[in-house]
Amino acid sequence: MTDTAQTEAFGFRPLYRQVKESLVRRLIEGEWQPGQLIPSEMELSRELGVSQGTVRKALDTMRAENLLIRRQGRGTYVAEPEHGDLRFQFFRLVPDDGEHVFPASRTLRRVQAEADQEEAKALGMRQKDPIWRVERIRMLENVPSIIETISLPEGRFPGFDSLDDVPNNLYRIYSQRWGITIGSATEQLKAVGASVRDAKHLDCRSGHPLLRIARTAFDLERNAVELRVSRCLTEDAYYLSELR
Amino acid sequence: MTDTAQTEAFGFRPLYRQVKESLVRRLIEGEWQPGQLIPSEMELSRELGVSQGTVRKALDTMRAENLLIRRQGRGTYVAEPEHGDLRFQFFRLVPDDGEHVFPASRTLRRVQAEADQEEAKALGMRQKDPIWRVERIRMLENVPSIIETISLPEGRFPGFDSLDDVPNNLYRIYSQRWGITIGSATEQLKAVGASVRDAKHLDCRSGHPLLRIARTAFDLERNAVELRVSRCLTEDAYYLSELR
DNA sequence: TAGTGGTCTAGACCACTCG
DNA sequence: GAGTGGTCTAGACCACTAA
Structure with missing residues (x-):
């Protein structure tokens, strides 16, 4: 050495x-x-x-x-991100009864946008810097249960808009296509009321309590590369946190 | 050997x-x-x-x-439970702005009771087995923010009712008084609406979204020894989860 | 059977703490 | 300076996998 x-x-x-x-x-x-x-x-x-x-x-x-x-x-x-035993490394929502499964997803929209305050703070950018933004719905046991907004710095993911579709397992494609390996993440959880838009997609009343998970994901060099804000119905599922 | x-x-x-x-x-x-x-x-x-x-x-x-x-x-x-850097091992609620502090608490009631279904399941007991149950309010930055119900198997904590008061740091006294060291815990999080009783103590509307944390704590031999259900206001705080 | 990671040992020296 | 944990080495054998 x-x-x-x-x-x-x-x-x-x-x-x-x-x-x-x-x-x-x-x-x-x-x-x-x-x-x-x-x-x-x-x-x-x-x-x-x-x-x-x-x-x-x-x-x-x-x-x-x-x-x-x-x-x-x-x-x-x-290690392969979200593979085998590691598939649930970043997915902690477990059905009350039943298997810990990886939820299918349906993309609602995918746009180029300007970073808002939360995105800028999480990703270490300035407001109005260019980002990709994806919104999608995820199913837990065939029920629409999660609506999530994914934000990516445009510069780290060139050509993101030319993807044919947004695959269910995003971290895999970050690694394969852009050489970005997600190594760690922090999640901030709150309880919030469903917005009108949330309510429409999740088939609940507006104001209904949702678990809001704001995840910032980091690459191997500890740069923030993704912000993912999920709003989840937790009538039949819970977020599992293991302490030591 | x-x-x-x-x-x-x-x-x-x-x-x-x-x-x-x-x-x-x-x-x-x-x-x-x-x-x-x-x-x-x-x-x-x-x-x-x-x-x-x-x-x-x-x-x-x-x-x-x-x-x-x-x-x-x-x-x-x-290691000393909840000492020094370990004090926040089991307390993951962080104010949006400001320090990660250990919240003061005020006991509402302390009773002997029969285990309900959730308590029995978490603590590995049968329904109606005897338990101690404590309800208290905790303050975050001088605002009542958490209402929590603590359930203990009566048999593991003889004389719990003869404590002069319920100290803020419970895990310390479990160790000192009953030789029970909390070594790990799992938490299940959901978003729920505030009950009428919750709302009264937390000064919010009933139905207001609360973060519900159900923690099962284990001793060094991995026996479940405490169930603690907290309902938290998360307008000005978040639950922090670090993934790898 | 060859090669890999997993365990175990013995011994050397280094960095840190404290009297 | 004595004692502690931390690092580093070299070598032996064990358990597992694959050809």
């Missing part, structure tokens, strides 16, 4: 962190694609000139951050 | 897991109290007859579960 000596006066960084950062950089630069097998511990340790144990510690912390999936006997894979 | 041979046919469990389980048991049995220093890695490895590295792995996984706090140069401490 670069810093062989530990006592570099100021700014001591453990070797395994340097290894980790170098590997994350290669992930970000697309050297290894989601789902792909990366080199084994032994190969990496030879390549980087550190011990296998140090590589292992770097890989293990990356697994803890859901960047990698490791399988004994097989190897280490780049 | 007990299982020296790895290949015990069925039921292979790594050494460090056995070490961890033995240490957790000692925590549960009260050998070390919250805030107390536990033996060093070297001492434990000698005592248990395993290498320092194995003890370290056990301690590190326990730290990852917030059971321990480790400090270079000082030692390893038993």
